[in-house]
Amino acid sequence: xxxxxxxxxxxxxxxxxxxxxxxxxxxxxxxxxxxxxxxxxxxxxxxxxxxxxxxxxxxxxxxxxxxxxxxxxxxxxxxxxxxxxxxxxxxxxxxxxxxxxxxxxxxxxxxxxxxxxxxxxxxxxxxxxxxxxxxxxxxxxxxxxxxxxxxxxxxxxxxxxxxxxxxxxxxxxxxxxxxxxxxxxxxxxxxxxxxxxxxxxxxxxxxxxxxxxxxxxxxxxxxxxxxxxxxxxxxxxxxxxxxxxxxxxxxxxxxxxxxxxxxxxxxxxxxxxxxxxxxxxxxx
Amino acid sequence: xxxxxxxxxxxxxxxxxxxxxxxxxxxxxxxxxxxxxxxxxxxxxxxxxxxxxxxxxxxxxxxxxxxxxxxxxxxxxxxxxxxxxxxxxxxxxxxxxxxxxxxxxxxxxxxxxxxxxxxxxxxxxxxxxxxxxxxxxxxxxxxxxxxxxxxxxxxxxxxxxxxxxxxxxxxxxxxxxxxxxxxxxxxxxxxxxxxxxxxxxxxxxxxxxxxxxxxxxxxxxxxxxxxxxx
Amino acid sequence: xxxxxxxxxxxxxxxxxxxxxxxxxxxxxxxxxxxxxxxxxxxxxxxxxxxxxxxxxxxxxxxxxxxxxxxxxxxxxxxxxxxxxxxxxxxxxxxxxxxxxxxxxxxxxxxxxxxxxxxxxxxxxxxxxxxxxxxxxxxxxxxxxxxxxxxxxxxxxxxxxxxxxxxxxxxxxxxxxxxxxxxxxxxxxxxxxxxxxxxxxxxxxxxxxxxxxxxxxxxxxxxxxxxxxxxxxxxxxxxxxxxxxx
Numbered sequence: 001x002x003x004x005x006x007x008x009x010x011x012x013x014x015x016x017x018x019x020x021x022x023x024x025x026x027x028x029x030x031x032x033x034x035x036x037x038x039x040x041x042x043x044x045x046x047x048x049x050x051x052x053x054x055x056x057x058x059x060x061x062x063x064x065x066x067x068x069x070x071x072x073x074x075x076x077x078x079x080x081x082x083x084x085x086x087x088x089x090x091x092x093x094x095x096x097x098x099x100x101x102x103x104x105x106x107x108x109x110x111x112x113x114x115x116x117x118x119x120x121x122x123x124x125x126x127x128x129x130x131x132x133x134x135x136x137x138x139x140x141x142x143x144x145x146x147x148x149x150x151x152x153x154x155x156x157x158x159x160x161x162x163x164x165x166x167x168x169x170x171x172x173x174x175x176x177x178x179x180x181x182x183x184x185x186x187x188x189x190x191x192x193x194x195x196x197x198x199x200x201x202x203x204x205x206x207x208x209x210x211x212x213x214x215x216x217x218x219x220x221x222x223x224x225x226x227x228x229x230x231x232x233x234x235x236x237x238x239x240x241x242x243x244x245x246x247x248x249x250x251x252x253x254x255x256x257x258x259x260x261x262x263x264x265x266x267x268x269x270x271x272x273x274x275x276x277x278x279x280x281x282x283x284x
Numbered sequence: 285x286x287x288x289x290x291x292x293x294x295x296x297x298x299x300x301x302x303x304x305x306x307x308x309x310x311x312x313x314x315x316x317x318x319x320x321x322x323x324x325x326x327x328x329x330x331x332x333x334x335x336x337x338x339x340x341x342x343x344x345x346x347x348x349x350x351x352x353x354x355x356x357x358x359x360x361x362x363x364x365x366x367x368x369x370x371x372x373x374x375x376x377x378x379x380x381x382x383x384x385x386x387x388x389x390x391x392x393x394x395x396x397x398x399x400x401x402x403x404x405x406x407x408x409x410x411x412x413x414x415x416x417x418x419x420x421x422x423x424x425x426x427x428x429x430x431x432x433x434x435x436x437x438x439x440x441x442x443x444x445x446x447x448x449x450x451x452x453x454x455x456x457x458x459x460x461x462x463x464x465x466x467x468x469x470x471x472x473x474x475x476x477x478x479x480x481x482x483x484x485x486x487x488x489x490x491x492x493x494x495x496x497x498x499x500x501x502x503x504x505x506x507x508x509x510x511x512x513x514x
Numbered sequence: 515x516x517x518x519x520x521x522x523x524x525x526x527x528x529x530x531x532x533x534x535x536x537x538x539x540x541x542x543x544x545x546x547x548x549x550x551x552x553x554x555x556x557x558x559x560x561x562x563x564x565x566x567x568x569x570x571x572x573x574x575x576x577x578x579x580x581x582x583x584x585x586x587x588x589x590x591x592x593x594x595x596x597x598x599x600x601x602x603x604x605x606x607x608x609x610x611x612x613x614x615x616x617x618x619x620x621x622x623x624x625x626x627x628x629x630x631x632x633x634x635x636x637x638x639x640x641x642x643x644x645x646x647x648x649x650x651x652x653x654x655x656x657x658x659x660x661x662x663x664x665x666x667x668x669x670x671x672x673x674x675x676x677x678x679x680x681x682x683x684x685x686x687x688x689x690x691x692x693x694x695x696x697x698x699x700x701x702x703x704x705x706x707x708x709x710x711x712x713x714x715x716x717x718x719x720x721x722x723x724x725x726x727x728x729x730x731x732x733x734x735x736x737x738x739x740x741x742x743x744x745x746x747x748x749x750x751x752x753x754x755x756x757x758x759x760x
Contacts, residue, residue: 057461058468065465067296093455099363106363107372108455213472408568409605409664413619413671414595417587423618427609510653 040110041240042086050089053079054109057094061209061269062115074265075113078132078232081257082111085248101125104235111241112233127236129245131229131281132258137166138204139221140192140211147199148220153177157197161188166201169225192217205279208270222278229281253281289476293484298466302481305459306488309448312376312456316383317441323384324391328429329421331396342392349389354447357382362454375456383444394436398429435507438500442493459485517544518580519675519707520565525574527560527731534560536732538574542675542724545705549718549739552728553754558711561728562677565709566590566597579674595623598668602680604660606652606667612639613648616667624671631670638666642696658689665696676700678710690714697721715760719743727751 038044045051055075056063063073071092083090093109100116103109104126117135118128139158141147154176160167162181170177180197182188189210192200199220200207207219232249234241252258258280266279293299331342349357362378365371373381402425410424452461463481470477520542527535535557542548550558563569565576567590576583578597583589606615613635620631639645642662652660661681668676678697682690694717700706701721712718718725722739727748734748743760746752 057465060469060471064469065301065462066469067298067466069297069301094452094457094461095455096452099453102359102363103455106367108363108366209472403603403605405601405603405605406607409601409607411568411591412566412594412599412601413667414591414623415618416591416623419622423622424607424609428607431609 038235038238038240039107040235040238042244043240045086045088045110045241048088050091051083051086051111052091052093052109053082054093054095054100054103054112054114055079056096056114059115061265063113072265074133074261075115077261077265078252078257079113081252082113082245082248086244100233104233107235110234111245115230116233118229118231122233125236126233127238127242128231128233129242130249131231132249132252133230133279134227134281135203135205135230135279136223136227137169137201137225138207138219139199139201139224140207140217141199141220143216143218145198146218146220150174150177150221150224153199156199159188159191159197159200161185161202164202165225165228166203170201173225189214205266205270208274208278211273212269212271219273222274289474289478289480292466292470292474292477293480295470301462302459302466302484302488305457305462306485308376308456309445309451309458309460310492312379312383312451312458313441313445313448316380317387317444319380319384320387320444321391321437323388325395325426327388327392328395328399329426331392332399346389346393349386354382354386355450355453357386358450358454375451375454378454379448379451379456383448387440387444390440391437394433394440395429398433398436399425401432402428431507435500435504438496438503442496442500445493445496446489459488518542519544519546519578521577522565523575523577525561525564525571525576527557527564527569527571534731535564535571536730538733540726540733540736542707542709544707546707547701547721547723548709548726549722549724550709550711550726550728551718551742551754553757556728557731558728559679562599562679562709562711565677566594566599568599595619595671596674597677598671598673598675599677599679600661600664600668600681602683604657604664604681604684606655606660606663608652611649611651612644612655612663615652615663616670619667619671635666635670638669641699642666643692656689657685658692661685661689661693662696665693669700674707676706676708678708678712680711680713682712682714713758715743715755715758727754729754 055071056073057065057071059073061073063071063075066072076092079092080090093103095103095109095112095114097114100112100114101122104112112126116122116128118131122128139147139153147153153174156178157180158170158177159180159182160170162183167179167181170179180191182191185202185206188200188202191197201224204219204222211217211219232245234245259276262276262280267274267276270279293302327342327345331339333339352360358379361382362375366373406424406428407420410420415423448458449460451458452464463485467478467481474480518541522538522540525535525538526533538561540548550562552558560569564571567585567587570585576585578593583593606612607618610618613632616635616638617628617631620626621628636645636648639648642665644659644662644666647655647659647663652663655663665681681697682693685693694714697708697710698717698721701708710718710721719739722742725735725737725739725742726733727735727737727742727746727750729750735742735746735751737747742751743755746755
């Protein structure tokens, strides 16, 4: 019994030691890697003839797979355009929210186009290019009794889901509003339908899609609190691809690419109540 | 709610995609199991030798794969090791490798256990007719060990097949990953589609794993009957 | 001696600190049958297991057919084809049929022609009345049948010399006779050189050319069989014979 424990302990120490070594080696090798051996530089991508893009496969209408097995969505259209402008083939690598950063850092992909919200913490580990979309908190309420200003919420019940940006914003910035908190999206929408509160706050893009299927409600307040931005992300230090992507987004903005992208991918989900300018950035 | 959820399975190419996903899952599991079992038997034999250094190294290998969760192993081999060694393998190959190494580790323990539970007299009887060490293992010990260990091996195989559901972590398009794509793509149109998709995935896993479990149970029962009958 | 098959000189055996065999010296000539007698725990089994390398020993020398045995695994593996051994626990290989059990040594170790060996095996099985059981698995046999097959398995290698380690000790009484008859036939018809450890005193008296009496790891007597049973030299041997109701 004692012997077994000892062997296990030694094994564990061995594992930790080897992982530490690997990580330590990793740090030194990546810091020494100059731009010349960056496998995701524009030059390398062109030479390879393929750009590898991390995308979501299960987040309509941004990155998903339609019934014919084809990848579609707002992010996917952008990915196809980027590959076309680089004149290379496109390879999708499906990721989930938790491994977007790792996919970049381990050189599995060149760029992430997966509804990646810019945050200060993420800026420390990846480089974000210019934003191609914005989201903020919105407030949905019944059409016959709409809430259009924050003042209307004072002393009333507002429905939110725990852990969302909306909950965070109202808790810290709008202390006069009483919050009714739920654990899931399904619960919060049921609560609204049962008139447990006068309105419901969540990410505006999510609300637009919901209102489309529940036409007796309206997103009375479309933007409240600070905007959050969605950007392409590249590996930290990949200046080459970062600069190229920034120029590309600027160019696409001029060509109204994102308006078209919005109209083809997002509009069918959001309905007519939403304007492209609620989601995409000013196109100068 | 005019649409019945089951229709989600028959929209477009959904069903074909799910079945292809299952095929991917099955291929990875099958190749990994075959490679893993072969390596595992060899390592298991080596672990019965009396060389302390060899035994220690193999023990560390076993404990590593036993202590570290499969999720972490997949992550390590897909995201971390390539960074260090600059060795890039596609997700399916990483998955096959990790599962094969895992099977080999578990199998080495099963084989070792079975080999040492073959009675010592069997070994001596083999030696007494002049068998060398290789012949002793080849004709006497391993065939008996395999018979003893078969139920445990089959259980290992069912565990491996179940664990393939982690493959989506390393961007492998397995049946669970594709299932999720279809669920999310149809959430608005078929709110109950999720039950049908996961129901089908459940059925597919069940169809592969249940016969194996049943076989393992039957072998075990037969073995006990034989042991008691003697 | 020209016809000396095996000679043991100054053999010592320890289990860790425990001294289990003390200065063993004896030899056996071609065609001779030795029974090794003595109380339980006197070291009989250990001694005959030393003679085909299943136990290692610390000091002393074993000479087989006038050649000194260098005790390593490879040499023993060669010698075991000439020194057959049958154990108390009749250990046929349960994964093989009776025939395959017997064929394993001659065909895989000695690489002899399979058909030739098969014919010979048939004759041997005929002799022990088990030809009908050629293709069955060991679990379908009785203890006595298994032990007779185990003897055939050893004989199929054409040994020069046989060791029998309490081969009837785990058998039901009615099975014992059949097995002993085979050993008796080996002595009478084939003139086989044998060392037999047994508790069957009648059998020992009948078959033994010589008796080695072992107690606490030492050979106390090495005498012709007739004389040992009639007139043992030591008190220990007298006591032993009495305890066996002999």
